[in-house]
Amino acid sequence: MTTKSGTPQDRLTRICDTLLATFNGHTEKHAIDRAIVFLVDEHKGGIGIAGYDDDNDALLDLVVHLRAMFRARGQDLHFVPVGTTPPKDRA
Secondary structure: OOOOOOOOOOHHHHHHHHHHHHHHHOOOOOOOOOEEEEEEOOOOEEEEEEOOOOHHHHHHHHHHHHHHHHHHOOOOOOOOOOOOOOHHHOO
């Protein structure tokens, strides 16, 4: 079941939408600038994306940024797709 929508669906995504409206209207924003806003409360999260033609590009930027955050902490972040076996465990 998809949860993607072009309009805010709850309190968190309405806040994301407001933050992105500020981003989009900022006098220093360039046409090539993009933003991802992620908000969480004690129960769930909401995300807003602006400036991306393809959601896959937003996901890629998010993963690259997460890896950089881990590296800044002296850690590595690895993703293993579901249904695959890590190379070290392959027969």
